[in-house]
Amino acid sequence: MSHEPAAPASVAAPAPGRPEVRVVHVGQEPPESWAAAVYLCGPTPADPAAPSWRPDAVEALRSGWSRAGRLVVFLPEPAPGDGYPEYPDQVAWEEDAMRRCDVILFWIPRDMARLPGLVSNIKWGAWCDSGRAVLGTPPEAERMDYLLHFAESLGVPVERTLSGAARAALREVGPGAVRTGGERAVPLTVWRTEPFRSWYAERARTGDRLLDARVEWYAPPAGPEGAAAWLLTATVVERAGAGPGPSVVRVLAAQGQGMLM
Template sequence: MSVESPAHTIAPATAPSEVEVVHVGQEPPESWAAAVYLCGPTPADPAEPSWRPDAVAALRSLWSGAGRLVVFLPEPVPGGSYPAYADQIAWEEDAMHRSDVVLFWIPRDMARLPGLVSNIKWGAWCDSGRAVLGAPPEAERMAYLLHFAHALGVPVERTLAGAADAALRAVGPGAARGGGERAVPLAVWRTEPFRTWYAERRQAGDRLLDARVDWYAPQAGPDRAPAWLLTVTVAPGDGSDPVVSRLLAAQGQGMLM
C-alpha cells in the first residue's frame, strides 16, 4: 500500500461535473467524486479498435454528479506506449483498488479478442461489491461469468452504453474525496460505521493517508448493512508516526481490530 500525501481540501459538493481520463502510467488527480475502472480485453492488433473510447464517451454523456469523475483506462495515451509489464500490472492493481466501480466489458471473440486475463480479473472482483458486467449477446464463453454475476447480484448489461449507465447508477452522485480518502471506495465510504469512525478521527486531528479493502460482503437484505474489513494508515494529530489499523464492520456495527 502506497502512502499518499495528506488530504488537503476536497472538491465542494457544488463543483461542476467533469470527467478526467487517467491512462496507464499516469498519476491520478488529487481529488475526485467518483472513479470507474474500465476492465476488459485490449486488442493485440493495432488495427483492431479498442472499445474503451466508446465507454469513455458514454460515461461523459451520462455523468451528472457534482465534481470530478475519474476514468482509469489501462491503455496508453494515443500514440504512446505501454510501460514495462510489471509496471503495467502494478498500475492496474492500484487503479482498481482505488475505483468505486470496476466496469467489465467483455465482447469475447475467441479468434480476435479472447479476453483470458479478463477472466482472472473478474474472479478477483466479482464479489467486491464494485463490479458491473457487460457483454454483448454474441460474446463467446460467457456462461460461467454470467452465472456468478447473477448469483452475486452484479449488474449485467448487454450494451456498452447500458454498462456505463449501470456503473454510474452504482456511483450515484459520488462523494468528494481527496488524498488518502480516494482509497476508500463509495461502497465503504457511505456506510455508517466508517463515517462514524472517520468523523472521530478528523475531530481528533488525524489524517487518513491510505486504505485498502481486504474483504467486503454486500447487504443480505433491505435492513442489513454491508460488512467489510478495511486496513487504514492514519497520521495521528499529535505528529507521531503513522499507524496502521484494521477496521471491521459487521451487522451494521464497527469495531477496531
C-alpha cells in the same frame, strides 16, 4: 450503492460545481481528488490497428455524468502517442487503480479467435464479489456462461450493450462523494456506511489524517434493510507530534457496527 446517508460535518461531502470527467491512462498519476472513479476492465485488442472499445465507454460515461464534481475514468491503455510501461509497472498500476475505484466496469465482447479476454477472466474472479463490479457483454460473446452465472448469484448488474454498462456503472456511483488524498482509497461501498463514517469522523476530529486504505473483504447488505460488512486496513498519521509516524489499523464492520481489530 446509489443511496448516500448524510455525512458527519468532519467528513468531506459532495461539493457544488460543474460536472467534470478526467481520463487517466496507464502510467499516469490520478488527480488529487474526485467524486467518483470507474475502471474500464476488459480485453484490449492485440492488433494495434484494431479499435479499442474504451473510447466509446469513456464517451458514454461522459455523456451520462451530470453530477457536480469530478468523475475519474481509469484506462489501462496508453494515451495517444505514448507507449505501454514495462509489464510489472503496468500490472502494479492496474492493481492500484482498481483497488481505488468505486466501480469496475467489465466489458467482455469475447471472440475466441480475435479477442479471447483470458486475463479478464482472472480480473473478474478477483473483483466479482467486491460489491463494485458491473458486467457488460454482448449476446454474441463466447464462453460467458460461467461469468454470467456468478454475476447473477452475486447480484452483479449485467448489461448487453456498452452504453448500458456505462449507465449501470453511473447508477452504482450515484451522486458520488468528494474524497481527497488517502480518502480516494476508500470506495463508496465503504465510504457511505455508518461504521466507516463514525470511525473516520472521530479520527478527523482529533486531527488524524488518512494516508491510504485497502478493502480486504466486503459483503453486501443482506436485503434492503441490511448493512454491508467489510474489513478495511487503513494507514493513518496521527495529529502532529502525537506519534512516531504513520500507523496501520484495521477496522471491521459487521451487523451495522464498527470495531478496531
